[in-house]
Amino acid sequence: MPELPEVEALRVFLDDHLVGKEIDRVLPLNVSVLKTYDPPLSALHGTTVTGIARHGKFLDIGAGPLHLITHLARAGWLRWKDAFPAEPPRPGKGPLALRTVLTGGDGFDLTEAGTTKRLAVYLVHDPAEVPGIARLGPDPLAGSFDRDAFAALLAGERRRIKGALRDQSLIAGIGNAYSDEILHVAKMSPYLLTANLTDEQITTLHTAMRTTLQDAVARSSGLAAGKLKAEKKSGMRVHGRTGEPCPVCGDTIREVSFSDSSLQYCPTCQTGGKPLADRRLSRLLK
Numbered sequence: 001m002p003e004l005p006e007v008e009a010l011r012v013f014l015d016d017h018l019v020g021k022e023i024d025r026v027l028p029l030n031v032s033v034l035k036t037y038d039p040p041l042s043a044l045h046g047t048t049v050t051g052i053a054r055h056g057k058f059l060d061i062g063a064g065p066l067h068l069i070t071h072l073a074r075a076g077w078l079r080w081k082d083a084f085p086a087e088p089p090r091p092g093k094g095p096l097a098l099r100t101v102l103t104g105g106d107g108f109d110l111t112e113a114g115t116t117k118r119l120a121v122y123l124v125h126d127p128a129e130v131p132g133i134a135r136l137g138p139d140p141l142a143g144s145f146d147r148d149a150f151a152a153l154l155a156g157e158r159r160r161i162k163g164a165l166r167d168q169s170l171i172a173g174i175g176n177a178y179s180d181e182i183l184h185v186a187k188m189s190p191y192l193l194t195a196n197l198t199d200e201q202i203t204t205l206h207t208a209m210r211t212t213l214q215d216a217v218a219r220s221s222g223l224a225a226g227k228l229k230a231e232k233k234s235g236m237r238v239h240g241r242t243g244e245p246c247p248v249c250g251d252t253i254r255e256v257s258f259s260d261s262s263l264q265y266c267p268t269c270q271t272g273g274k275p276l277a278d279r280r281l282s283r284l285l286k
Contacts, residue, residue: 001074003057004141004173005216006228010078011054013225014061014108017080018049022103023063028121029089030097033110036122036129044068044123055133056172067127068100070110073118079109080225097121108225136172140209141217150206154194161197161205162190162263174209177232180239180264182212184248189271190256190263238264 002010026041028034034041047063054060059078061068072078076097083105089096095111097119112119122130137153138145153171157164164170165179174182183190186208188201197205219235220228233240237247242255242264251268256278267273 001057001175001177002072002077002228002232003175003178004054004139004213005178005220006232007054007057007059007072007173008141008217009220009228010059010225011052012221013080014059014078015052017106018061018102019051020048022046022048024101024103024107026068027089027099027101028097029091029099030112030117031091032117033097033112033119033121035120036124039066039123039125041123053127055127056136056139056168057175058127058130058133060127065125067122067124069122069124069127069130069133070098071120071132072110073112073120075113075116076119077111077113078225079111080106081108082106132168135169137168137170139172140174141213147203147206150209151199151202154197154202157194159194160190161188161192161194164194165209174213176261176263177236177239178212178216181216181237182209184238184266184269185212187269189276190265191271191276238266240264 023044023046026044028041043066044063047066049061049063051062052060053062057071059070084099084101084107089099095113096109097112098110098121099107101107110119110121124130127133138149154164162179162183165174165182166176186205188205216235220231238253241253244253245251246253246266246269249266249268251266253264253266254275256263256276265271265276267275
């Protein structure tokens with residue numbers, strides 16, 4: 001799933017490639033991705049792109065008074081095209097969900113792999129009209145999001161820190177992958193309860209969050225949209241690296257599986273050498 005660093009890199013990429021250009025047409029090829037119907041997508045035809053913004057994991061293309069907003073979800077992606085085939089695409093075939101063509105002939109496709117379709121597209125006058133944006137917490141890279149602001153958010157929270165970092169209404173933009181990375185840098189167990197964090201641990205976690213995300217954004221800066229996925233994967237220390245050696249201590253990276261996701265961690269760096277219980281695996285071994 002694209003998270004804050006990848007969506008920020010897409011924002012920068014589109015800022016270079018879209019702003020100041022005129023939209024010729026927008027073609028919805030999978031109607032299920034379109035979550036709004038008024039105004040219609042045809043209202044974008046002939047408008048000029050005026051700016052690109054990011055709201056957590058949401059990408060916002062401004063065109064005059066309108067905002068074309070997308071959430072790429074788990075398997076969605078944006079693919080830039082310098083030119084499109086002369087033959088129009090067939091709706092409902094393959095991963096192609098939406099095509100935006102500029103008057104110069106270039107533009108981009110939104111695609112989604114797999115059978116579970118969660119990619120979402122909205123056309124609104126105000127980004128706050130999108131429910132997911134309206135309930136977003138603060139952006140962790142905002143200048144105002146200092147250690148004290150982070151501590152204030154965690155005050156009163158009583159849950160595992162992994163879940164808190166992923167909660168978009170608490171902090172915007174962090175998902176499964178970067179929460180694993182942040183906790184590894186902070187040397188904290190994903191099962192650690194927020195209510196048990198000391199002042200020192202809150203400081204450590206805030207620093208790990210900012211540096212991990214800033215480093216990921218810096219690695220992605222200037223890359224073409226098609227190279228961002230590979231960059232994300234190559235930059236991971238523990239996420240997606242089950243069975244590999246930890247790059248810090250050499251211990252074997254472990255995994256805990258859930259119904260629709262998994263987390264990865266290093267026992268030596270994060271849990272005092274003790275493997276975390278994997279209830280799903282335990283059931284399979286019975």
